[in-house]
Amino acid sequence: MLRRHRRWLAGRRIGARRANASRVLLIRADLAGADLQRADLRAQSLHEAHLRGAGLSRARLDGADLAGADLVGANLSAAHLRGANLRGARLVEANLAGADLSDAIVRGADLTGAHLAGACLAGVDLRDARLSQTTWGTETVRIAAAPPSRGLQLMGSRLRGAPLAGLDLRGADLTDADLRGADLRGTDLRSASLFRARLRGALLEGARLDGADLAQTSLEGAVTASPEPGHNGGGRRRAGRLAWAAGAVVLVVLVAVAAVRTDVGGIGDLGRSEDPVPAAAAPVEPVPALAPAPVAVDADPPPPPAPATASGLVIEGTGGTGSWVELRQGDATGALVFAATIPSGASETFPVRDPLWLRVGNTDGVEVTLADRRRDVSGGTASFEVTRERITRL
Numbered sequence: 229m230l231r232r233h234r235r236w237l238a239g240r241r242i243g244a245r246r247a248n249a250s251r252v253l254l255i256r257a258d259l260a261g262a263d264l265q266r267a268d269l270r271a272q273s274l275h276e277a278h279l280r281g282a283g284l285s286r287a288r289l290d291g292a293d294l295a296g297a298d299l300v301g302a303n304l305s306a307a308h309l310r311g312a313n314l315r316g317a318r319l320v321e322a323n324l325a326g327a328d329l330s331d332a333i334v335r336g337a338d339l340t341g342a343h344l345a346g347a348c349l350a351g352v353d354l355r356d357a358r359l360s361q362t363t364w365g366t367e368t369v370r371i372a373a374a375p376p377s378r379g380l381q382l383m384g385s386r387l388r389g390a391p392l393a394g395l396d397l398r399g400a401d402l403t404d405a406d407l408r409g410a411d412l413r414g415t416d417l418r419s420a421s422l423f424r425a426r427l428r429g430a431l432l433e434g435a436r437l438d439g440a441d442l443a444q445t446s447l448e449g450a451v452t453a454s455p456e457p458g459h460n461g462g463g464r465r466r467a468g469r470l471a472w473a474a475g476a477v478v479l480v481v482l483v484a485v486a487a488v489r490t491d492v493g494g495i496g497d498l499g500r501s502e503d504p505v506p507a508a509a510a511p512v513e514p515v516p517a518l519a520p521a522p523v524a525v526d527a528d529p530p531p532p533p534a535p536a537t538a539s540g541l542v543i544e545g546t547g548g549t550g551s552w553v554e555l556r557q558g559d560a561t562g563a564l565v566f567a568a569t570i571p572s573g574a575s576e577t578f579p580v581r582d583p584l585w586l587r588v589g590n591t592d593g594v595e596v597t598l599a600d601r602r603r604d605v606s607g608g609t610a611s612f613e614v615t616r617e618r619i620t621r622l
Contacts, residue, residue, distance in 0.1 A: 260298075270308075281608055283592070285549065301608030305549060305590055321609045323590045325552050325569075343589035343609050345552045345569070363554060363587060364390040386560070388567075393431075406561075541584070541614055542597040544575035552589035559585045560611065570594065584614040 255273050260280045267287045276296040283303050290310045297317045304319075306326040314334045321341045331351040341361045360383045382402050389409045400420045407427045414434040421441045429449045543553055550571040555578060556562040562585060570576055572593070578584070580598070588594055589609050596603045596619065603619045605612065611622045 285590075301610075303590055303592060303608065305593075323609045325589050341609065341611075343552060343587075345589065360384055361560075362386065363552070363589070364388075386554075388564070540597075540599065541578045541580050541586075542575055543570055543578075543588075544595045544597075545570040545572045545593060546595050547590075547593040548572050549590060549593045550574065551591070551593035553594065554587040556585045558583060560587075580614055580616050586612040586614050586619070588612070 254269075254277055255275045256277060257274070258278045259282055260278045261282060262279070263283045264287055265283050265285045267284070269292055270288045271291040272289075273293045274297055275293050277294070277298070279297055279299050279302050281301045282299070284307050285303050286306045286308075287304070288308045289312050290308050291312060292309070293313045294317050295313050295315045297314070299322050300318050300320045301322060302319070303323045304327050305323050307324070308328050309332050310328055310330045312329070312332045314332055314337050317334075317337045319337055319339045319342050322339065323343045324339075324347050325343050326346040327344075328348045329352050330348050333353045334357050335353050336356045338358045339362055340358055341363075342359070343363045345364060362382070362385045364385075364387050382397075382400055382405055384404045385402070386406050387410050388406050389411075390407070391411045392415055393411045393413045394415060396416045397420055398416050398418045400417070402417075402425050403421050403423045405422070405425045407425055407430050409429045410427070411431045412427075412435050413431050415432075416436045417440050418436050419439040420437075422445050423441050424444045426446045427450045428446055430447075430451070432450050432452045435452075545551060550569055550573075552567075552569045553576070554567045555565040557565060565578065565584065566576065587610070588596075588605060591605045591607055591610060594605065596605050598614065598619055599616065605619065605621070607621070613620045613622055
């Protein structure tokens with residue numbers, strides 16, 4: 229089946245056929261690293277199949293049984309997984325960018341480090357799923373009418389700018405999550421743990437936070453909602469009134485301090501004559517002008533120091549799909565340098581003066597060059613440390 233599928237992908241006619249498991253038993257099948265791009269595996273049973281590192285980009289897996297399957301590092305970008313059963317599946321570091329998971333059962337699955345930019349999660353059952361260190365990017369993640377996701381583990385997840393409006397995240401663990409600029413309007417976060425979460429600039433209008441753990445949470449710049457339904461902008465008006473009141477308090481304090489200083493000056497004048505006689509000014513003798521000191525002129529000033537050259541990192545999209553790329557200073561929590569999809573045929577160049585943290589959603593969709601040398605980053609979705617001399621997989 230795999231040999232014929234490879235010939236079909238290559239556009240050959242003789243001995244070629246699109247992979248179709250209608251006559252093949254794939255329960256617990258060993259398909260690790262197999263190239264199954266665009267394979268038709270709809271409604272097939274791949275229960276506990278070994279698909280580690282498999283290429284399943286744009287594969288048809290609607291209604292397939294993938295319960296307990298090993299999909300660690302698999303490329304499922306743009307795959308069709310509508311109604312698929314992924315209960316208990318291992319999707320660690322899997323690339324699910326643009327995948328359609330509508331109405332899929334992902335309950336209890338391990339998606340640690342998975343890439344979900346642009347994925348459709350409408351109606352997906354994520355209860356008890358583990359999504360720690362997941363990357364959601366800034367592309368639209370479509371979530372609608374999802375069942376309760378209570379117990380969702382999202383510790384340390386990178387959800388910056390993620391569209392999570394209206395999602396039921398009751399009891400979710402979002403400890404250390406990066407939710408800066410995320411759209412959480414109408415999201416149910418009751419009893420959720422947001423300990424040390426970063427919510428700067430997040431949209432929280434209509435969000436429910438009853439019983440949520442907000443200890444050490446950064447809410448600077450977050451847009452909160454009015455508690456009264458039907459009154460848009462009430463939170464902003466209330467914030468404006470509080471700011472005006474704070475300004476008034478500061479003004480009163482400044483006036484009081486000025487008054488105290490005036491009183492202290494008055495105490496120092498007690499006992500003095502009300503009309504003191506001014507003292508005669510002493511004559512001022514003119515000071516002879518000094519001749520300017522000679523300035524030594526260096527006939528040959530030292531040349532300015534040459535600027536330090538930075539090693540160049542070039543990431544080029546290939547393979548017809550390209551890849552989502554995220555680049556940060558230092559490590560995964562550092563300042564964001566770049567986060568976007570680099571399409572096939574496009575490239576981005578970055579100077580490398582200090583160490584950088586790089587995450588690539590689809591390593592087969594990029595070519596990476598550092599200091600004019602091609603570097604191998606193959607092996608599925610992964611994170612790397614980039615220095616001036618080398619790229620190291622983390």
